[in-house]
Amino acid sequence: MILLLAVILPVLAALAIVIGGRKAPPARGRNWLLAGAVCHLLLCLMTLRLGKSWTILTIHDQEWLALDRFSSTILLLTSALFLWVAIHCRFWLKAEKQLLEINQAEPGASAHGRLLPEWIFLPCLLAFLAAMTLAICASNLGLMWVAIEATTLVSAPLICFHRSAAALEAMWKYLLICSVGIGLALLGTFFVALADESHFGLNLAILAGRAEALDARWCKAAFILILAGYGTKMGLAPFHTWLPDAHSEAPGPVSALLSAALLNCSFLGILRFTQFMPESLHDFCKTLLLALGFLSLATAAFFIIRQHDFKRMLAYSSVEHMGLLALLWGCGMRDLTMQTATLWHLIGHSLLKMVLFLVAGNILLAYGTRSVTAVKGMFSSTTRNAFLFIAAVLLVCGTPPSPLFVTELLLVCQLGPWGGGAVLLLLFLVCAGMLSTVLKMCMGTSTRFANETRPARLAEELFAVPAVVLMLAILFGGAVCFWLTRMNVWW
Amino acid sequence: MNGLIEILLLLFLLSSFLLTCSSRMLHCIRLVAAQGLLLGLLPLAVARFEHKGFSTGIVLLALINIVVKGGILPYLLRRSMQKADVRRELEPLLGYGASSLLALVMIGASFWFSRQFDGAINPVSRLVAPVAFSSILIGLFLIIARRKALTQVLGFLTFENGIALFGAGMMLEHGAIIELGILLDVFVLVFVMGIAVFQISREFQHIDADRLNSLRDYPKENTAE
Numbered sequence: 183m184i185l186l187l188a189v190i191l192p193v194l195a196a197l198a199i200v201i202g203g204r205k206a207p208p209a210r211g212r213n214w215l216l217a218g219a220v221c222h223l224l225l226c227l228m229t230l231r232l233g234k235s236w237t238i239l240t241i242h243d244q245e246w247l248a249l250d251r252f253s254s255t256i257l258l259l260t261s262a263l264f265l266w267v268a269i270h271c272r273f274w275l276k277a278e279k280q281l282l283e284i285n286q287a288e289p290g291a292s293a294h295g296r297l298l299p300e301w302i303f304l305p306c307l308l309a310f311l312a313a314m315t316l317a318i319c320a321s322n323l324g325l326m327w328v329a330i331e332a333t334t335l336v337s338a339p340l341i342c343f344h345r346s347a348a349a350l351e352a353m354w355k356y357l358l359i360c361s362v363g364i365g366l367a368l369l370g371t372f373f374v375a376l377a378d379e380s381h382f383g384l385n386l387a388i389l390a391g392r393a394e395a396l397d398a399r400w401c402k403a404a405f406i407l408i409l410a411g412y413g414t415k416m417g418l419a420p421f422h423t424w425l426p427d428a429h430s431e432a433p434g435p436v437s438a439l440l441s442a443a444l445l446n447c448s449f450l451g452i453l454r455f456t457q458f459m460p461e462s463l464h465d466f467c468k469t470l471l472l473a474l475g476f477l478s479l480a481t482a483a484f485f486i487i488r489q490h491d492f493k494r495m496l497a498y499s500s501v502e503h504m505g506l507l508a509l510l511w512g513c514g515m516r517d518l519t520m521q522t523a524t525l526w527h528l529i530g531h532s533l534l535k536m537v538l539f540l541v542a543g544n545i546l547l548a549y550g551t552r553s554v555t556a557v558k559g560m561f562s563s564t565t566r567n568a569f570l571f572i573a574a575v576l577l578v579c580g581t582p583p584s585p586l587f588v589t590e591l592l593l594v595c596q597l598g599p600w601g602g603g604a605v606l607l608l609l610f611l612v613c614a615g616m617l618s619t620v621l622k623m624c625m626g627t628s629t630r631f632a633n634e635t636r637p638a639r640l641a642e643e644l645f646a647v648p649a650v651v652l653m654l655a656i657l658f659g660g661a662v663c664f665w666l667t668r669m670n671v672w673w
Numbered sequence: 674m675n676g677l678i679e680i681l682l683l684l685f686l687l688s689s690f691l692l693t694c695s696s697r698m699l700h701c702i703r704l705v706a707a708q709g710l711l712l713g714l715l716p717l718a719v720a721r722f723e724h725k726g727f728s729t730g731i732v733l734l735a736l737i738n739i740v741v742k743g744g745i746l747p748y749l750l751r752r753s754m755q756k757a758d759v760r761r762e763l764e765p766l767l768g769y770g771a772s773s774l775l776a777l778v779m780i781g782a783s784f785w786f787s788r789q790f791d792g793a794i795n796p797v798s799r800l801v802a803p804v805a806f807s808s809i810l811i812g813l814f815l816i817i818a819r820r821k822a823l824t825q826v827l828g829f830l831t832f833e834n835g836i837a838l839f840g841a842g843m844m845l846e847h848g849a850i851i852e853l854g855i856l857l858d859v860f861v862l863v864f865v866m867g868i869a870v871f872q873i874s875r876e877f878q879h880i881d882a883d884r885l886n887s888l889r890d891y892p893k894e895n896t897a898e
Contacts (some may be wrong), residue, residue, distance in 0.1 A: 322851070323856075324851035325854065327855075347876045347887070351887060352888060355888075357866060358825060358829065358866075361862055374841050427888040485890055
């Protein structure tokens with residue numbers, strides 16, 4: 183019941199904003215957003231305390247919504263991330279409006295400053311939260327598919343917040359590529375239904391119990407399609423082409439949500455399917471996951487070096503970490519420590535990527551460009567954002583207090599000398615590429631703020647939420663290190 | 674042999690094939706509408722020949738299917754076609770003769786490929802798998818080989834219809850909630866895509882998707898650096 187409420191409440195809040203319409207004062211919509219996010223987080227916290235009967239929704243003896251170890255963690259994470267974004271949005275939207283006024287006051291201002299109206303933007307954000315919640319909680323493969331497709335649809339308008347030609351192009355690619363990919367996943371879901379000769383439906387719990395009775399050939403075909411389908415949405419390498427475009431064109435908070443929350447949902451989709459594969463297919467699944475994981479890492483390393491656009495660089499870093507998740511899960515499908523490591527990696531990546539994209543949004547606000555060569559002297563002009571950016575980049579590359587350090591170390595130990603060596607080399611390349619770009623952005627002197635310092639000041643005022651999330655990520659990393667030392671899994 | 678189902682399936686195949694050789698946008702939209710109609714009729718035909726009788730659930734779902742896929746979606750597409758002011762797909766990346774030849778090859782490949790499924794499953798008709806796979810392939814082909822954004826939407830719908838046909842023809846029953854959910858998703862998708870097509874035509878003065886290529890990793894103006 184609680185899960186159903188968690189899905190419905192954001193939708194109700196979204197409706198409230200839409201009914202308010204375009205005439206309502208902007209603060210009211212932002213308040214609804216915040217209220218929806220807070221209530222959602224409270225409901226998710228309640229699921230931790232309440233017993234099973236509250237967190238499972240059954241209709242006609244069929245389980246529709248349920249939580250397990252993975253989904254409850256991801257649900258809580260998503261909800262918390264959304265609340266932070268909602269708080270950030272409250273101030274960020276105001277800053278965007280002010281920036282628009284500044285730009286229009288300048289002589290020779292063009293029409294390039296059109297924004298999506300808030301009474302469309304905010305409801306889409308809330309509906310996005312609802313769709314993600316449904317995708318995480320669904321314990322029926324069909325329902326999960328419906329929810330994941332819904333996340334694509336409601337997040338597409340969000341990418342177009344700055345209504346430019348480039349944003350439209352990114353949105354079109356996102357819609358088309360992801361929909362085709364997810365269509366393949368639907369075909370894969372049908373194949374799973376065919377694999378089960380008794381036709382008990384697509385319920386996860388039932389399928390997991392009947393894993394050995396499933397037809398291995400159909401399961402094999404299904405897994406390939408699912409990996410291609412949900413892999414597209416997750417951003418695994420050969421299917422990642424929409425990701426850098428969408429993440430670079432979307433405004434900061436939206437890219438933060440796309441990267442930190444949405445990719446996890448699609449990963450959960452792939453994870454679900456590995457849970458009921460028959461024993462004979464485990465090696466097959468592992469090989470595929472490892473191959474795509476390595477390919478993603480290599481692609482990311484290749485494109486991050488000498489990347490000209492700092493948001494694209496972060497997007498490729500997301501591709502890299504999705505590849506690492508695929509590697510971790512490929513190694514640890516049946517290994518409890520590695521499963522936990524996968525979850526840690528996912529949490530750590532989400533927290534850090536949220537910081538990075540929010541700060542990148544601030545930098546974009548201040549400088550008005552995403553080009554690495556045009557952004558210079560961040561230390562002197564936007565000091566707080568520069569420090570946050572450098573710290574978060576160091577952490578996301580796996581520098582020790584980060585939780586990613588621990589999980590990447592576990593992964594390298596698990597993969598043996600050749601695989602581990604390759605992963606280390608690629609990680610080093612990614613780290614070198616990102617750091618050289620970021621240092622270039624931070625050093626030097628900028629001429630941009632010689633006579634107009636207001637954009638920089640606006641960006642400086644938006645540092646609070648990323649700073650808090652960064653602290654949390656560091657604390658989480660410390661906790662992971664401490665816990666592993668106590669469990670004595672180090673060597 | 675239950676002729677009605679086979680006739681429906683063959684008509685479905687014919688409509689997907691005709692999509693590859695027609696240049697008039699309105700004609701293509703009508704073909705996709707016909708596909709939606711056939712797709713809605715199929716479960717009714719199956720229920721009639723299995724002598725299960727028509728339960729209200731099946732009839733309602735079929736009706737909703739027909740209304741959405743045969744009525745509302747084509748209406749939305751026509752509206753965005755008129756707004757974006759495109760009548761024809763004049764210069765496809767692959768000519769119409771070559772397209773239809775390739776479509777024949779894809780249909781043949783689907784029939785060959787589907788022979789491997791014989792015996793593994795029992796669909797309502799042996800034609801289901803090949804027709805569904807041909808539609809999926811033709812849909813993907815249209816997305817790749819046509820320029821106009823609107824034709825790509827039509828290609829996606831053909832692709833989706835093929836998958837839905839596979840589900841319906843294999844008699845997979847996964848509950849009304851999921852059926853309705855899938856339908857709702859497709860509906861919203863076409864709605865959003867229709868708006869996007871309109872916006873693109875206003876912003877770029879064209880809807881050629883192959884010219885949407887300004888976003889790239891190493892832009893041209895940056896090479897001097």
